Amino acid sequence: MYSALLYKEWLKIRWAFFSMVFLTMLTLMYIALNMSSYNEFMTAKGFWGNVILLGFPFFTDIKYIPLLIGVVIAIVQFSPEMNLSRLKLTLHLPADENKLLLQMISLGFMLLTILFFLIAIILWAIVGIYFPAEVVAFVLSASFPWLVVGVASYFLTAAIILEPVWARRLILIPFALGFLDIYLSIANTHLQLITFLVFAAIVSSLLILFSGYHFKRGIK
Amino acid sequence: MLVKSSRLFYLLLIVFVTSIFIPKYYWMKFEKNIKAPAVFFSPVIDQFLVRKQTSLEKFCVDPKGKEYSREEFETLMPLLNYRQLVLEDKLPDSLHGELLIIDKIRINNITLKIYPADIDLSQIQLFPMFESRSGRVRLEMPDDYFRIAKRMEFIDCASNTVVEKKSLCFTTYLNAKHFSFPAKMIAGNPTTKKAFDEGYFVLDSKNNLFHIKMIKGKPFCVNTNIPNNLDIAFMRVMEMPLKEYYGVIITKPGDVYLISYDNYKLIKLPLTEYDIEKDIFALVGDQFFRTISLISSNQIRTIATDRNYKIVDRYEEMWKDNAQSSAGVVASYIFPFTLKLNDENSSFSNFHFNFAGASSFIGMIIFTILTYVLLLKRKISLKKGWFDLVLVLITGIYGFIAVLLVKNVDKNLE
Structure with a gap:
């Protein structure tokens, strides 16, 4: 049943997912074009000086893309479920509802992880054309929280959509925004903080169960 | 569950x-926005002047509470304000028995400020090695950056590849000087906006401090023989025409040393209880005195020293910071x-x-x-x-x- 469920979820999100892959590729291409242009007009050593000595942020176009991807995938996956309360059918399957919900978001989580991994590898490749390993490491560690926030935004958006009562949605939304803002406002992050934030992003998948619990029981 | x-x-x-x-x-x-007062040491009256107010009439006070206007302040601090005094034709001819010459005043006026965030700084470990004796008036950015890992490597910016010949030359030279790879800390002043270049001070893996620069394309490397048990937290190199010291070393326990041009002899500054995680370190010098301050969110501790860093006077003041406000x-x-x-x-x-x-x-x-x-x-x-x-x-x-x-x-x- 798990594979059938996954297939159903995949049918819902595939077009949105492909558009997001397309958007990501366009953004990465734009970064690559920008770099080639900086390299020409600043000259290579001018570009290096700006990046290495002055911290010129040439790669920030990617910053909000994973966040957007997480939100979009969650919306296309879960908002149809809420129309006409279709989710009720799924939850009446002869299986544990929590397990079903976790299986539903596991697909999005896997796809996002693959896509974000791809972003990291492509960033590595295009930055590596112009810069040595030290700069590549700097770019990857600076953009890592932006990738993790994509996972968190997916889980939180799903929980917000599945929450049946608007009053509780309005409580969840500001805290979700605050939580996501944390990932986007940090720089030069210490290992212990980023480890915590990765852990927190993954555990935020649990929130969907609380919304699901309200949904199934019709708790007002 | x-x-x-x-x-x-x-x-x-x-x-x-x-x-x-x-x-x-x-x-x-x-x-x-609670601003720390600015503390000056007047070489005219040999007294501290504390600037808190912003009005021009009550520009600053001395420790006894006497107020001075901006004009009075400028005449009491003639070396700091020499440009204004020259404009008004008020610069005295001599002070402390020494003639006041504008070029000499300018060279002797030095400032150095180190914030806690400078010490706890994230930095990409690639540095440009300037040609320190190019024969040109201006310094020029080199075409490559170096790293000191298993060996000293220069990476060409245009091709993003290691420049083998130069890397080998420097690595061999550093090995001959008993430099132990990799470097733990590299401190320099990587800008072309300075009068001349003194290269880098590099802490090797055995905590020996080396002075490395490039002279006419050839490596220059000297073991400074600075004790290897200092526990260095931070170094700042700053080329100053005064050529009194190369830069400053701050250790984790909060000791501050200047690396003098006299064969890298260390000058220890007479400071106590410097918390490098919270205090701002400020050094202001002129022809006669050095004023050294440690500034925290609710306290300033200033010493005035002579040119040999012997304390001549102290000033301390506390105020309420935001945590102590209502x-x-x-x-x-x-x-x-x-x-x-x-x-x-x-x-x-x-x-x-x-x-x-x-x-x-x-x-x-x-x-x-x-x-x-x-x-x-x-x-x-x-x-x-x-x-x-x-x-x-x-x-x-x-x-x-x-x-x-x-x-x-x-x-x-x-």
């Missing part, structure tokens, strides 16, 4: 977010702790907790009682609601907000 842990995560998420944002918004409203006292009752991820004293994001101390217990107990009442109203027994109570007992207002907004899980429905 899963639903309960889901609720628990929700509560913790709210605590995490509120402990960052509520104090942040609170302080956005109530934080006052807004700060109120905050210490409301917020048991505040969490900052970005701190002004560090360039790294990390958990920067600030615990309020004993006064916050009152708030925590009040919020715990409120939570107890809330649970009674929700008809949640202590057996089921104990976690909420413990959460509020530990996190005070943040936990209370979380419990207030998030209903408990009804066991019968789960």
Whole structure:
């Protein structure tokens, strides 16, 4: 049943997912074009000086893309479920509802992880054309929280959509925004903080169960 | 069980977010911009002058409380304000028995300021090696950057590849000077906006400090023989036409040394209790004196020394910082702790907790009682609601907000 469920979820999100892959590729291409242009007009050593000595942020176009991807995938996956309360059918399957919900978001989580991994590898490749390993490491560690926030935004958006009562949605939304803002406002992050934030992003998948619990029981 | 842990995560998420944002918004409203006074040492009256006011009539005061206008201040600090005094034709001919010559004043006027965030700095470990004797007036950016890992490598910017010949030349030379790879710390002044270049001071893996630069394309490397047990936290190199010292070393225990041009002999500054994580270090020098200050959020400690760094006078002043203001006292009752991820004293994001101390217990107990009442109203027994109570007992207002907004899980429905 798990594979059938996954297939159903995949049918819902595939077009949105492909558009997001397309958007990501366009953004990465734009970064690559920008770099080639900086390299020409600043000259290579001018570009290096700006990046290495002055911290010129040439790669920030990617910053909000994973966040957007997480939100979009969650919306296309879960908002149809809420129309006409279709989710009720799924939850009446002869299986544990929590397990079903976790299986539903596991697909999005896997796809996002693959896509974000791809972003990291492509960033590595295009930055590596112009810069040595030290700069590549700097770019990857600076953009890592932006990738993790994509996972968190997916889980939180799903929980917000599945929450049946608007009053509780309005409580969840500001805290979700605050939580996501944390990932986007940090720089030069210490290992212990980023480890915590990765852990927190993954555990935020649990929130969907609380919304699901309200949904199934019709708790007002 | 899963639903309960889901609720628990929700509560913790709210605590995490509120402990960052509520104090942040609170302080956005109530934080006052409290400026530390500027402390000067007048070479004319051999006394400190403290500048707090901004009005031109009461420009500064001396430690006895006498006030001076801006014009008086400028004549009492003729070396600092020589340009203004020259314009008004008021610059004295001599001071302390020495003739005042403009070029000499200019060379002797030095300033150095080091912030805690400079010490706790994230930096990409690639550096440009300038040609320090090019025969040109201006310094030029080189075409390559170096790293000192297993060997010293130069990487060409245009091709992003290692320049083998130059790398081999420098590595061989450093090996001959008994440099032990890799480098632990590299400090230089990588800018072309300086009068000349002194290259880099590099701490090798055995804590020996080397001076490395490039002269006419050839490597220059000297073991400075500075003791290897200093526990160096930070170095700043700054080329100054005065050529008294190459730069400054700050150690983890808070000692400050100048690396002099006299065969790298260290000059220890007579400072005590310098907290490198919180205090700003400021050194201002002129032809006759050095004024060295340690500035924290609520205190300034200044010493004036002669040119041999012997103390001639001291000045100390304390004031109320934001934490001691009435807004700060109120905050210490409301917020048991505040969490900052970005701190002004560090360039790294990390958990920067600030615990309020004993006064916050009152708030925590009040919020715990409120939570107890809330649970009674929700008809949640202590057996089921104990976690909420413990959460509020530990996190005070943040936990209370979380419990207030998030209903408990009804066991019968789960």
